[in-house]
Amino acid sequence: MSPPHAAFEQGPIRPPSEAQSLLVRVSRNCPWNHCAFCPVYKGRRFSLRSADEVLADLDAMREVYGDRPRTVFLQDANPLLSRTDDLVRVVAGIRERFPRVTRITAYARSHTLARRPLAELQRIRAAGLDRLHLGLESGCDAVLTLVRKGVTRAQQLEGGRRAKAAGFELSEYVMPGLGGRALSAAHADDTAAALVAIQPDFVRLRTTAVHPGTPLAALQARGEFVPLTEVEGAREIRRFLAGLAGVTTRLESDHVLNLLMELRGDLPADQGRLLAVCDRFLALPDHDRVRFMLARRLGWIERLGQLDEPGVRAAVDRVVRTLQERGIDPEEALAELRAGTL
Ligand code: SF4
Missing domain, CATH: 1.10.8 (Helicase, Ruva Protein; domain 3)
Structure with missing residues (x-):
């Protein structure tokens, strides 16, 4: 939902699956901001907003939208850095003002989740935050280092597992092609193995694109990152999918950057059908x-x-x-x- 006027603050992005959600800005920008592929918040400083500030926004949103919102997305890149009491007040405030809301979702960083006590995460979950979107991007340490993700594979696993242990629905983003040509096989294998270990509720594909002006573009210019062609990308995804035997999850291909949008289904039941989509493309x-x-x-x-x-x-x-x-x-x-x- 876009604001019809500036009575409240909203951030620049949300996941594709939150296109219809009310966007509630709990924090501004990204506390890490170094991921080489990411153009979104570069040059902007991270800050947390106070619970009072956000609750005032919710009052203004209630004036504009009434009780129409059914889903809510908390912005920006890592609202889970807010103090637990503040986050609980905000989530409870949403539930109070928008009683028809069935789902509240947020982005989170594994780095943050891996360090937060489980009891605090459980309090936030109990207040009514339902789903977390984590940018796993890769389960391969060499890739995570290359793109300066700021987390290790071990932290990615711990963050994901902790989200699940606290009772959140967990959605993990994966970036096909993120290792470039040199790390393609390791990226596919290690990422699939990480997801088997985490067992997220959703896996969402978001194909790597080299945006001009990003550190990834600089790596490419220096020859340290060679992007995959579309065909190499499809081969990598096929290898990744083959490694997903053993995970029970919903695979979504809902990002405009993805080539094969029909890579959607329930694993393990649909694994054969999804592999066949890749094979069909590669056999053209x-x-x-x-x-x-x-x-x-x-x-x-x-x-x-x-x-x-x-x-x-x-x-x-x-x-x-x-x-x-x-x-x-x-x-x-x-x-x-x-x-x-x-
Ligand atoms: S990908 Fe996420 S964590 Fe990385 S810089 Fe962008 S917003 Fe921050």
Whole structure:
């Protein structure tokens, strides 16, 4: 829900699954702010907001939205750094003012969760914070170090397990391609193994894109990070999915950066079907694969089968012809489409 006026404060981002949620800003920006791939809060200082300030925002939101909100998302990157008493007051304040709310969710860092006493997390959970989104990104220490995630694999495991032990629904974000070409296999294997150990309720894919101006772009410029092509990315995801035997979770591909949006299902039951999606993409003849990737990155289609819908193929053929006439390699065009620079 976007604010119709500036009577309250809201932060810049929320997960795709919180598109309909009321956004409540509990903290500003990110306390870590060093992740090499992340363009969101760079140059902005982290601060916590007082419970009184947030409760005043809730009063203003109640004036605007009445009791319509059904889900709420606490911003920004790590509201779990707030004092327990403050967070409990805020969550209880939401429940009081918006009685029809069925779910309250927040981002959190494993680093924070791994250090917070379980009893405090249980108090926050009992007050009514239901779900945490954690940026696992990778379960591989070499990748976490490369992208300066600021947590180790051990802390990622501990943070995830502690969230589960406190009773939260746990959603873990994974970034296919984050290790680049050099660490692709280790990234896939170690990330799958981490998720088997954590057993989150949701795994959400968010494909790595190199945003201009980020430290990851600098790593790429120095040759220390070589991004995966779309095909290499699909191979890595296939390897990752194969490693997920033993996890009971819901896999979601709900981010616009993902190529294969149909990678959604319940594990372990759907593992075979999801692997088959990857295989189907990888088995496409070269010309069809390029057309699918372009149509997908241009936002024209979401699923493999849609390439054969009336008009799609002809429209993509025109794009391919234009690229050929201009001497542009489709893979380069695809990388630029992913980074938002084309
Ligand atoms: S990815 Fe998350 S933790 Fe890392 S800098 Fe961005 S907001 Fe902060």
